[in-house]
Amino acid sequence: MDRNSPRIKLRLEYDAPLVLGPGKAQLLRLIGEHGSISAAGRRMGMSYKRAWSLVEEMNAAFASPLVDSSRGGAGGGGATVTATGWQVLHHFDALERLLRDRGADDLAAIGALMRERNDV
Template sequence: MNRDGPRIKLRLEYDAPLVLGPGKAQLLRLIGQHGSISAAGRQMGMSYKRAWSLVEEMNAAFVAPLVDSSRGGAGGGGATVTPTGLAVLRHYESLERLLTDKGAADLAAIGALMKTEEP
């Protein structure tokens, strides 16, 4: 068992079809930090093509895009997380905190029922 306690990985599945989980949430965070889909993807160890594919999937699933991007060129490209993207990320992180905080007793109870490692 993890010495720091259990980790919660929230995975939301919608009929859109969309799966919103820790990877896409991290991609949104990093796009917001770097202003770049390629830089965010690189930091996560994924290709630009994969990062762009995930952005397209998220953008297509919501009423408004989560990421706005401009093509490269002389002035360079860039990407920003839109207000809708920030709202989705804020709600996702709120759910993570809720599960961690309100579920602490249940997480501890499950942990207490697990086998302990032999010394």
């Protein structure tokens, strides 16, 4: 990657306690896409237990849950991203765009000050 083309990784830390970053945002997106916590976790290379733990952490931090889930069984289980969850994703994505778009000049200026790398 060119030193003048940094990647933005937004990490929001709240006293809830909650850290909301690209991983949890991607987990929410994939739950919304697949309707399943386990499928979303698999797509991200994590266990169901880890994915469920992250969902519980997010759900506990907000006034209303971000993910609603139902247990498996004869009819199968599933999970949906709630309206609050989609709102959180919308605002998270907006903040990332804001940093990328309005911060482009500052990001380029920092990149220009960096030492050249001689990768051989």
